[in-house]
Amino acid sequence: MTDQNVAEEPPLAISAHVQYIQRLDKRRDEYEYWLTEHLRLNGLYWGLTALHLLGHPEAIPRADTIDFVLSCQHENGGFGAAPGHDAHMLSTVSAVQILALLDAFDDLEKRGLGKARVGEYIANLQNKSSGTFAGDEWGEQDTRFLYGAFNALSLLGLLELVDVDKAVEHITQCANFDGGYGVSPGAESHAGQIFTCLAALTIAGKQEYVNKARLGRWLSERQVAGGGLNGRPEKKEDVCYSWWVLSSLQMIGKTNYIDKDKLVGFILRCQDTETGGISDRPGDVVDVWHTLFGLTGLSLLDYPGLEPVDEVYCLPKSTVDRVLGR
Template identity: 65%
Template structure:
C-alpha cells in the first residue's frame, strides 16, 4: 500500500495519469482495484499488503491514492469512516485500531482520511488540538506521544493546531537537509516533512502545501 500510494502521488505531481494509461491501458483502474481489495469487508479498514496487517495508516493511504485517481467509488467509504470514528479515544486522538493508544501519526492519518471523506464534523477539534499542543517540548520540537523525544516528522501537526515552534532547530545549514532532531543525520524523509511543516507555519518563501 505505502509504495503504491507514493507511486500514485508521484504520478499526480507529474500530471502523468494520461501517460500511464497510454503505456498501460487500464492502469489506473488496476491500481484502484488493487487498493480496493485491501479493504476488509467487515470492519472497513485496510491492510498494507496481502499478509493482512491493518493500520489506519493504510486506510488513509487508500483514501489518498484513490481520491487522486478519482476512484473512491471502488471502496466502502462509509464503513471506513465508521472504522476511523471507532478509533477515536477519550483524548480526542486516534490510534492504529479501535482501543489503540493515541499517536500523533495516526491523528494525521485519521484526520486526513476524514477530511478526504468530507467528515471533519466527526473530529473533536478542541480536544485533539489540546492533546497535539502538549506534544511541543521546551526545545520547540514536537513528539508523537507523551514522554517521547521530538522528531521533525511530527512537524506537520500545526495543520491542526497553530503552534509556535523553534524553526531554527529544523535546519541543518551545514548539510543542507533536515534531520529528525538536532545533531542527527539528515535524510530525504525528514527533509520532506520539515519543509512541509515550515510551509504549514507560513515560513517565508515556501509554497503553500495542502496538509491532506
C-alpha cells in the same frame, strides 16, 4: 521570530537541500543505498515533493522518473518499491502521488496499466466487513493503509470503489478519550496515526466526528520547551512531528495553538547546512524522510521561499488543486 532566535538558527539552506536530494540516487557506493531499496518509490515521493516545495521541480528528470515509477507496476495494478519488489499499498500510494506531482496520469493510462487497475488493486485490499485496509495480500491492517487508500483513490477520482462509510466507522472506533486516534481500536493516541485518521475523515468529508476541542488541546501539548513537537506524551521531540502534528492542527483550524516561531527555529536547527538534508533533532544524521517533513512543516508555517503544501495530501497545494480540479 524573536531577534534572539534569528541569531541562533541558520536560514533555510535551499540549494544544499536540493543538491542533497539530487545526490540520493547517486550513492550506489554506499551499503545503505542497497539496504533501502524496499523504500525506493517512497523515497522518490519524499524527495520529489521536497524539491517541488523548494521550487526546484526539475532537479530530477521528469521522464526518467515516470519511467521508473511505471517499471514498478505489477499485473494486479499495484506498485512495488522497486522492480522485483512485491506490490504494496505504501509504494502504490507513493506511485500515485508521484504521478500526480508530475501531471503524468496520462502516462499511466497509455504506457502503464491504467488508473482503473490501480484503483481495483487498492479497493481489493479493503476488508468489506470491518472497513479497514490491509497493506498487501498478507493482511497487516493499520490506519496508515486506510489513509493511503483514501489519498490515492481520491487523487485518481476513484473513491467510489470502496465502502467509505465502513472505513469512517472504523476510524471512529480508533478514537480515544483525549481526542486523538490510535493505530487500531484500543491503541494509544499517536500523532502520526492522528494525521492519518483526521486526513482520511477530511477526504471523506466527515470531520464532524472529530472532537476538535480535545484533539486541539492534545496536539498543542506536543510542543516541548525547545520548540519541537513530540508524537506522544513525555516523548522526545522529532522533526517529523512538525508535519503530523502541525498538518492535523491545520486541518482543524488551530495552528495558533502552538508557538510557530519556536517550531521554525527548531526545524532550521535540524538542518545540515553544509551537505544538505534535515534530521530528527539537531546534530543527528539527516535522511530524506525528515528532510521532507521538515520542509512541509516550514511550508505550513509560511516560511518564505517555499511552495504552499496541502495539509491533507502532503503534496504541493498547486498539485492537489490541479488534480482535484478545485
